[in-house]
Amino acid sequence: MLERIEAEAPVHGNPWIAQTAANSTLGRMFIQLAKKRGFCTVNIIRSKASAAELKQLGADEVVVFSEESNFAQRIEAITNGRGLAAVVDAVGGDIGSAALAALAPGGLFLGYGLQSGEPTRVMNIDLIFKGIVVRGFCSAAWLKKQKETIFEDVFEMIRKGEMQPQVQQEFPLDQYEEAFRAQFAPDRKGKILLKLD
Numbered sequence: 001m002l003e004r005i006e007a008e009a010p011v012h013g014n015p016w017i018a019q020t021a022a023n024s025t026l027g028r029m030f031i032q033l034a035k036k037r038g039f040c041t042v043n044i045i046r047s048k049a050s051a052a053e054l055k056q057l058g059a060d061e062v063v064v065f066s067e068e069s070n071f072a073q074r075i076e077a078i079t080n081g082r083g084l085a086a087v088v089d090a091v092g093g094d095i096g097s098a099a100l101a102a103l104a105p106g107g108l109f110l111g112y113g114l115q116s117g118e119p120t121r122v123m124n125i126d127l128i129f130k131g132i133v134v135r136g137f138c139s140a141a142w143l144k145k146q147k148e149t150i151f152e153d154v155f156e157m158i159r160k161g162e163m164q165p166q167v168q169q170e171f172p173l174d175q176y177e178e179a180f181r182a183q184f185a186p187d188r189k190g191k192i193l194l195k196l197d
Helices: 002-008 025-036 048-057 071-078 093-101 124-129 139-144 150-160 173-183
Strands: 016-020 040-045 061-064 084-089 103-111 133-136 167-172 191-195
Touching: 002 025, 002 084, 002 103, 002 133, 016 025, 016 093, 025 040, 025 048, 040 048, 048 061, 061 071, 071 093, 084 093, 093 103, 167 173, 173 191
Parallel strands: 016 040, 016 084, 040 061, 084 103, 103 133, 167 191
Antiparallel strands: none
16 A cells, blocks of 8 residues: 555655554554655544554554544644645545545545445545545455565564564464454454464
């Protein structure tokens, strides 16, 4: 996704990119990789429980959507009136729609999920007068086009400490039922792993 943002979004002179579902495992990785590439991130979440953790990972700004009385104004203030160069959205609905509306002229919206179950609304005025670009992103299709070394590259970043995956707990395989319960706990803050001995 970051390669696509670098190639298609107006990031020269405006380093601000946003992501929804920033507290997900992918969101946490996105923060670290975006920081490494010199982007400034606005990380949109639904509740403030993980805000401090995201800041520790390198998030420049964390916005709790439910606590914002005027989301557009907040983004304007963060970006010094420039708007967002790009948005990466896993949520859709009101959150994805608000992030899309906060794009800068020529901004890029990449939708890759629909956690809310609601569509993202695109206003014709944003398409016509701001010239925004709206695209979908399918990770399975993207992965097929990558070099075979992509996983080696990711593991090397983890070994060097450049990326820190969030693991909440490991369970032995015979405790799989407990692991499944932990996976679906509403306060989960990392991946649940089954350990094969």
